[in-house]
Structure formats: C-alpha cells, structure tokens
Amino acid sequence: MNLLEVSDLKVYYHTTKGVVKAVDGVNFIVEEGTSVGLAGESGCGKTTLGLSFLKLLPENGMIEGGSLIFEGDDIYSLDEKDFRVNVRWNQISMIFQGAMNALNPVFKVEDQIAEAIKLHSTKTKKSERLATARDLLKRVDIDPTMGRHYPHEFSGGMRQRAMIAMALACDPQLVIADEPTTALDVIVQKQLMDLLRRLKAEMNLSMVVISHDISVLAELCDYLNIMYAGRIVEWGGIEGVFENPRHHYTHGLISTFPTVEDKERKSTFEFIPGAPPNLLDPPLGCRFHPRCPAATEICRQEPTPELREISEKHYVACHHPRGDLH
Amino acid sequence: MSLKRYILKRILYSFVLLFFALTLNFIIFRMAPGNPIQIVASGMRLEPEQVERLIELWGLQEPLHVQYVRYLKSTLTWDFGYSYNSLEPVGREIMERLPNTLLLMGVSLFFAITFGTVFGIYAAYKRGSLFDLTSVSISLFSYALPTFWMGLLMIYVGGYVFGLFPLAGTMSRPPPLDPIVRIFDLAWHLFLPGLTLFLFQYGAWLLMMRSTLLEALHEDYITTARAKGVSERGVLFKHAFRNAMLPLVTNIALQIPGLLNGAILTETVFSWRGLGLYTWSAIQFTDYPVLQALFYIFALVTIVCNLIVDVVYGYIDPRIQY
Numbered sequence: 049m050n051l052l053e054v055s056d057l058k059v060y061y062h063t064t065k066g067v068v069k070a071v072d073g074v075n076f077i078v079e080e081g082t083s084v085g086l087a088g089e090s091g092c093g094k095t096t097l098g099l100s101f102l103k104l105l106p107e108n109g110m111i112e113g114g115s116l117i118f119e120g121d122d123i124y125s126l127d128e129k130d131f132r133v134n135v136r137w138n139q140i141s142m143i144f145q146g147a148m149n150a151l152n153p154v155f156k157v158e159d160q161i162a163e164a165i166k167l168h169s170t171k172t173k174k175s176e177r178l179a180t181a182r183d184l185l186k187r188v189d190i191d192p193t194m195g196r197h198y199p200h201e202f203s204g205g206m207r208q209r210a211m212i213a214m215a216l217a218c219d220p221q222l223v224i225a226d227e228p229t230t231a232l233d234v235i236v237q238k239q240l241m242d243l244l245r246r247l248k249a250e251m252n253l254s255m256v257v258i259s260h261d262i263s264v265l266a267e268l269c270d271y272l273n274i275m276y277a278g279r280i281v282e283w284g285g286i287e288g289v290f291e292n293p294r295h296h297y298t299h300g301l302i303s304t305f306p307t308v309e310d311k312e313r314k315s316t317f318e319f320i321p322g323a324p325p326n327l328l329d330p331p332l333g334c335r336f337h338p339r340c341p342a343a344t345e346i347c348r349q350e351p352t353p354e355l356r357e358i359s360e361k362h363y364v365a366c367h368h369p370r371g372d373l374h
Numbered sequence: 375m376s377l378k379r380y381i382l383k384r385i386l387y388s389f390v391l392l393f394f395a396l397t398l399n400f401i402i403f404r405m406a407p408g409n410p411i412q413i414v415a416s417g418m419r420l421e422p423e424q425v426e427r428l429i430e431l432w433g434l435q436e437p438l439h440v441q442y443v444r445y446l447k448s449t450l451t452w453d454f455g456y457s458y459n460s461l462e463p464v465g466r467e468i469m470e471r472l473p474n475t476l477l478l479m480g481v482s483l484f485f486a487i488t489f490g491t492v493f494g495i496y497a498a499y500k501r502g503s504l505f506d507l508t509s510v511s512i513s514l515f516s517y518a519l520p521t522f523w524m525g526l527l528m529i530y531v532g533g534y535v536f537g538l539f540p541l542a543g544t545m546s547r548p549p550p551l552d553p554i555v556r557i558f559d560l561a562w563h564l565f566l567p568g569l570t571l572f573l574f575q576y577g578a579w580l581l582m583m584r585s586t587l588l589e590a591l592h593e594d595y596i597t598t599a600r601a602k603g604v605s606e607r608g609v610l611f612k613h614a615f616r617n618a619m620l621p622l623v624t625n626i627a628l629q630i631p632g633l634l635n636g637a638i639l640t641e642t643v644f645s646w647r648g649l650g651l652y653t654w655s656a657i658q659f660t661d662y663p664v665l666q667a668l669f670y671i672f673a674l675v676t677i678v679c680n681l682i683v684d685v686v687y688g689y690i691d692p693r694i695q696y
C-alpha cells in the first residue's frame with residue numbers, strides 16, 4: 049500500500065523578481081516500509097518538496113496545486129489546526145538539513161524531545177516524557193544523561209543524532225531526512241548512515257531521504273527519485289536506476305560521483321556540461337534539453353515530457369531515453 | 375568554570391573598570407580649563423590671604439599623586455567635598471536628589487519596557503498588519519523627537535492649555551503634610567516628565583523587540599518547532615521569545631547611559647529636583663566638586679548595571695562561556 053502519494057504538486061515562491069517554480073508538477077510515492085531517495089543538483093527543489101509534505105514552507109512559498117494522500121486521507125484538505133496536531137511529527141516528522149541550528153540553543157536537549165511528545169500526547173506526565181526522551185537518546189547511541197545538556201555542548205554528529213531521536217519521539221509513520229549527513233565529516237557520516245539503516249530495520253520505518261550525494265542514497269534507499277529543475281525526471285528501484293539510468297541527466301549525475309574503485313584508480317569522472325536552469329524562467333519543453341547530449345527538436349517544444357513506465361517499476365520522463373546497457 | 379566563578383570574575387572586572395573611571399574622572403578635572411580657586415575667588419571677592427587659605431584647605435598645593443590618593447579615599451567614602459555654589463556637602467545634596475531621579479527613571483523605564491516589549495511582540499505576531507504599521511510609525515516618530523522639545527510640548531498642552539498638571543517642580547509648595555496626599559502630589563508632578571521620558575524610550579524598545587523577534591523567527595530551530603506541531607503562538611512566545619530576550623537584556627545595560635542623558639534634559643525642562651537638574655545647574659556654575667561627584671555616580675550606575683546584566687545573562691543564556 050502507498051503510505052504517501054503526491055500528485056501533480058506545484059509549489060511556487062513569490063519573489064520581487066517573479067515566481068520561482070521550485071516544485072512544478074511532481075508525482076511522488078512512498079510505499080509503506082520502504083525508504084525513498086530524492087537526489088538532484090543544488091537548488092532543484094528537493095528541500096521545498098520535503099517541506100511541503102509538512103506544509104512548512106517559508107512565508108512566500110505557496111502550494112499552488114496538487115494533492116497529498118497520506119494513508120488514504122487527503123491531508124491537504126485538513127484545516128491548519130488538525131494538520132498541526134495530527135500530521136506534524138505525529139504522522140510525518142523531519143530531520144533537517146544542517147542540524148547545527150535545528151535545535152533551539154536555549155532549551156535542554158531532553159526538554160526539546162519531551163516537548164514533541166507533549167504536543168501529541170498531552171495526557172502523559174512530565175516525568176514519563178523525560179524518561180521516553182532519555183530512552184530515545186539511548187536508542188541513537190547518546191548517553192541519556194547528556195539530555196540535560198544544551199545543544200551547544202553537543203558535537204555536530206551528536207546534534208544530528210539528537211535530531212533523529214526527536215524525529216522518532218512520536219512514532220511517526222514517515223520520517224523525512226533532508227541532507228542528514230551533509231556538512232559532517234566522513235566518519236561521522238558513516239556512523240549516522242549505519243544508525244539510520246539500523247533504525248529503519250528495527251522499527252520498520254518509512255523514510256524519504258533527500259541528498260545531493262547519491263552515494264548516501266545508494267546505501268540507504270530502496271527507491272530513487274531524480275529531480276531536475278522542479279520536476280522528477282526518473283524514478284525506480286535503486287539498482288535499476290543506478291545500473292541502468294534511462295534519463296541522460298541521471299546518467300550524468302551518477303557518473304559525476306566517483307565510486308570507490310574510481311577513487312582508487314584515480315580515473316577522471318564526467319561532469320554534466322552547462323549550469324542548472326533558472327527556475328524563474330525554466331526552459332520550454334524538457335528542462336534538461338540545453339544540457340542534453342541527445343536533445344532533438346521535440347525536446348525543445350512544449351509540453352514537458354511526462355513520466356512513463358519504461359520497464360517494471362522504472363519511470364522516466366524523456367523523449368529519447370538511453371537504451372539498455374551498452 | 376562554574377557560574378559562581380564567572381560572577382566573581384565579573385565583579386572583579388567591574389572593580390577594575392571603576393578604578394579606571396575614577397582615575398579618568400580625576401584627570402579630566404585637573405585638565406579642565408580654569409582654576410577652581412579663581413572661580414570661587416572671583417565670585418566672592420576674596421583677599422589673597424583667603425585664597426592662600428583655600429588652597430591649603432583643599433590641599434591644592436600638594437603634589438598630584440598625593441591629591442590623587444586623597445581623592446580616591448574620599449570618593450570611595452562618599453565624601454565629595456562642598457559645593458562651590460551652595461557651600462553644602464555634595465554627598466548630602468546628592469542623596470537628597472537621588473530618590474527623585476531613581477523614581478523618574480525607574481517608573482519611565484518600567485513602563486517603556488513593559489509596553490515596548492508587549493506591543494513589540496504583538497506587532498511581530500501580526501507583522502504586516504495595520505497594528506504593526508501604526509505602532510512602528512508611532513515608535514519611529516516618538517523615538518526621533520528631541521526630549522526637550524517633547525517636554526516643552528507636554529508642559530504647554532498638559533500644564534498650560536488644559537491646566538491638568540503642574541508646570542514645574544517635584545512637589546507642591548509647601549509640601550502636603552498627610553503622607554497619602556503627598557504621594558498623590560508627587561505622582562501628579564511626576565506624570566508629565568515621566569511621560570516624556572517614557573516616550574523617549576518606548577519606541578526603541580518596541581522596535582528592538584519586534585526586530586529581534588522577527589530575526590529569531592527566521593532561524594532553523596523555529597522551523598523545527600513548527601514541524602513538531604508547536605502552535606504559532608508557542609513558536610513566538612516560547613521558542614522565539616526566549617532567544618530574543620538575550621539581546622533585550624543586554625540592551626537594558628546599554629540604554630542606561632542614554633537614559634541618564636534623557637533624564638538630565640527632562641529634569642531640566644520640568645525643574646524636577648533630581649540629579650539631572652543638579653548636573654545642569656552645576657554646569658552653569660562650573661561647580662567642580664558637584665560635577666566630579668556626579669560623573670563618578672553616573673559611571674558607577676553604568677558599571678553596576680552592566681554587572682547585573684552580565685550576571686543575569688549567565689543565568690539565561692546557556693551558551694555563555696564562563
């Protein structure tokens with residue numbers, strides 16, 4: 049069953065320079081118990097898409113169209129209060145990009161975790177909530193007595209762990225992790241990824257993992273979505289997308305990331321030529337066409353190609369998808 | 375390091391600062407143009423022998439370092455000598471006036487902080503609304519008006535045109551005997567200068583509260599709080615306010631010297647018998663002992679306020695490096 053199903057979602061930012069179409073007609077599915085990766089270059093709209101699942105957009109960001117079905121309910125039709133009380137953190141929680149400032153500097157870590165519990169199970173006692181908070185810290189390998197300390201006394205990796213503990217506080221059905229390991233050193237990254245993988249297995253978590261680093265996603269995810277300029281251009285099972293990328297952008301993206309063997313052989317890896325498009329005024333037709341090696345006349349014309357199933361559970365939005373393994 | 379050691383360190387630091395202020399205060403008055411003896415002598419037409427006698431009495435014939443040590447000793451024991459003008463002990467004159475100034479400053483500061491922060495928070499909560507727009511405009515306006523002008527306007531409108539409030543003074547003459555009537559009389563006199571000094575500060579508090587809150591609202595931890603399901607009100611009053619409070623507390627200390635400035639002007643305009651008016655008249659008479667004592671007290675007040683803020687900060691900001 050689909051836990052989350054987003055159809056034709058449009059999220060625009062209204063700025064003095066015009067309308068930034070950060071998410072422009074996105075379809076997105078999370079099956080129960082799976083983890084779904086979302087990859088793409090910086091600025092392609094990943095965070096915006098993640099935030100829109102919780103309706104947490106900045107003031108100038110508007111959901112202009114589309115629907116979000118969560119466990120069979122159309123949660124965008126809920127009123128503000130219902131959404132806040134029932135959906136946020138209770139059903140969907142989020143681990144934020146750059147945990148440095150994601151915790152409030154003036155409150156103790158355990159109190160911040162306990163607050164999340166209090167907001168959604170008001171009848172619990174304070175002592176119970178704190179006990180749960182400490183249990184959660186233990187679960188993410190933090191000494192529970194550290195809970196009495198403030199975020200600035202934690203290292204970057206610990207803060208991110210505390211954030212993960214907080215995200216699990218209300219037993220959500222879905223956890224969104226936006227760049228959970230970015231800006232941390234490699235060893236800490238590895239530890240965090242192991243932790244997420246372990247939690248996923250132990251708790252049968254469903255996750256959406258956002259990252260511009262697809263090697264992170266390769267390790268954590270069952271499915272992979274590739275986003276380009278506000279649209280999903282390819283999605284499918286992780287192996288299928290990795291081993292047989294059908295969209296030319298996906299191919300470029302994967303080649304820009306050296307595998308371990310590449311690093312050992314010190315071989316050069318490819319770059320995608322050209323710059324990411326301006327979302328104020330994206331190219332007509334396929335948004336990738338100015339950078340695409342296979343672009344033809346049809347690619348430059350509207351409408352933008354839609355996702356179509358090219359093999360089982362593997363979708364691509366391209367007029368000239370790459371052939372099977374060469 | 376513990377909080378206790380941090381506080382001890384701050385206290386020590388304040389003493390060092392006070393010492394520097396004292397020294398500066400000594401140097402300034404030795405370097406000031408004009409000889410105090412001449413000032414007094416010309417006013418009273420003293421004979422040369424009498425001048426000699428005065429020099430000896432005030433110890434001005436002694437070398438500077440001896441004078442300096444004596445100055446330190448007498449200042450620290452609250453012995454500021456005699457006013458050139460009234461010939462009364464300066465320490466006593468200051469103690470007579472201090473309560474009036476504290477009353478005027480305290481009451482206006484209290485209301486300015488209370489109203490400024492409450493309306494500032496509300497303006498931030500309703501940002502972009504008509505309420506926000508009007509309170510920001512009013513604040514900017516009242517903040518920009520010169521104090522003495524505002525004071526004169528108050529006297530003209532409240533005292534002269536409507537005749538609701540006294541034109542000047544701290545109390546009626548003769549002062550009422552009944553203590554309750556006395557308090558009301560004082561409050562009646564306090565109203566206009568208090569309001570003037572209130573308006574002098576209110577706008578700054580409102581604007582600062584509003585902008586620090588709005589700034590805090592853009593922090594990542596606010597998005598986290600919203601994601602957790604904290605209500606808009608909780609986001610503002612709990613998560614943003616606790617962080618916005620920190621610069622607010624610092625500002626109390628930074629505002630005190632400015633407030634003293636405002637008080638000098640306000641007291642002068644309203645003939646409010648406090649340290650501000652005293653400063654003004656001492657300047658008129660080149661009354662060195664009085665000015666030296668007042669400068670010392672202003673420095674002392676500033677240093678003590680900073681110390682208090684440092685200590686409070688130690689309690690409310692967990693990130694403070696002890």
Ligand SMILES: Nc1ncnc2c1ncn2[C@@H]1O[C@H](COP(=O)(O)OP(=O)(O)OP(=O)(O)O)[C@@H](O)[C@H]1O
Nearest residue numbers: 061068070089090091092093094095096106260327
């Ligand atoms: N508040 C905002 N107002 C206007 N434009 C915005 C706003 N927030 C984001 N954008 C723009 O929307 C687009 C998508 O931003 P988003 O943060 O979702 O990208 P991202 O894929 O998460 O990038 P990154 O990998 O750098 O985190 C970008 O072009 C960005 O400049």
Ligand SMILES: [Mg+2]
Nearest residue numbers: 094095096145
């Ligand atoms: Mg992002």
